Amino acid sequence: MDTAIVTGGAHGIGRATSMRFAREGYHVALVDIDGPSGARVVGDIESEGRQASLWTVDLADPVAVEDTVSRVVAARKTIEVLVSNAAIIHRGTARTLSVAQWEEQLRINLTGSYLITRAVSEAMIQNGAGSIVHVGSITGIRGGTERVGYIASKAGVLAMSQSMALDLAPYGIRVNAVAPGTVCTRLNRHILEDPSAGPGIAKRIPLGRVGQPEDVAGVIYFLCTPDAGYMTGSIVTVDGGITASA
Numbered sequence: 380m381d382t383a384i385v386t387g388g389a390h391g392i393g394r395a396t397s398m399r400f401a402r403e404g405y406h407v408a409l410v411d412i413d414g415p416s417g418a419r420v421v422g423d424i425e426s427e428g429r430q431a432s433l434w435t436v437d438l439a440d441p442v443a444v445e446d447t448v449s450r451v452v453a454a455r456k457t458i459e460v461l462v463s464n465a466a467i468i469h470r471g472t473a474r475t476l477s478v479a480q481w482e483e484q485l486r487i488n489l490t491g492s493y494l495i496t497r498a499v500s501e502a503m504i505q506n507g508a509g510s511i512v513h514v515g516s517i518t519g520i521r522g523g524t525e526r527v528g529y530i531a532s533k534a535g536v537l538a539m540s541q542s543m544a545l546d547l548a549p550y551g552i553r554v555n556a557v558a559p560g561t562v563c564t565r566l567n568r569h570i571l572e573d574p575s576a577g578p579g580i581a582k583r584i585p586l587g588r589v590g591q592p593e594d595v596a597g598v599i600y601f602l603c604t605p606d607a608g609y610m611t612g613s614i615v616t617v618d619g620g621i622t623a624s625a
């Protein structure tokens with residue numbers, strides 16, 4: 380059975396991606412800082428007769444990330460897929476965001492993604508194959524307001540993803556990124572479900588609705604299938620048409 384590591388698998392897009400890979404027959408190694416919620420997702424997967432394991436770790440801790448990947452490799456032998464999805468968001472402009480908040484976002488969103496990709500790609504190089512998907516954001520392409528640190532981290536993730544795609548291509552490892560638009564998760568549910576703001580947001584999206592985590596999970600899964608075998612270094616927007624309408 381192939382193995383897919385999904386970071387941030389305890390909630391939102393990561394949870395939907397974990398469920399999707401498990402349903403497609405993968406063993407999902409769910410990596411998240413939130414152990415209790417991660418355990419619930421593992422339980423949901425197992426209740427469908429599928430397989431998953433939970434690895435509770437802070438992706439900003441380089442030693443813990445290396446150690447976790449070594450233990451997953453020891454347990455599973457090979458890793459076929461990495462979905463690097465975990466992130467946090469602190470809202471704020473350059474005037475309101477603290478330096479500590481700026482640094483925390485870069486540490487988790489960008490350095491955390493770098494650390495796990497580095498460790499997993501070493502294991503994939505030994506197999507001569509693998510598929511890696513980084514979860515960015517359309518804000519990392521086009522910018523946005525009041526999330527200066529988050530957006531900088533996401534621009535970094537997209538640039539890192541393309542750079543790693545070139546470095547890892549000679550080893551048979553494909554690296555792609557998805558750039559979601561507005562997806563209803565706990566990151567933004569309070570805004571999307573606010574009756575004064577939510578309907579206006581949906582109206583400005585060409586497809587007329589906000590995204591669901593499964594909308595992104597399906598594209599991530601596709602990028603890891605043989606049908607996407609000639610794709611590497613791609614950034615795929617999953618945004619209901621927002622980027623095209625700008």
Ligand SMILES: NC(=O)c1ccc[n+]([C@@H]2O[C@H](COP(=O)([O-])OP(=O)(O)OC[C@H]3O[C@@H](n4cnc5c(N)ncnc54)[C@H](O)[C@@H]3O)[C@@H](O)[C@H]2O)c1
Nearest residue numbers: 387389390391392411412437438464465466516559562564
């Ligand atoms: N929701 C959106 O509208 C949207 C839009 C564009 C991009 N994205 C991106 O999608 C990804 C998933 O976002 P989401 O909306 O599902 O968010 P979410 O908050 O529901 O899930 C994020 C997950 O990451 C985990 N996590 C956070 N810090 C961690 C750490 N230090 N170590 C390990 N795990 C950690 C959390 O516990 C959680 O399970 C993120 O990369 C986000 O930037 C989301």
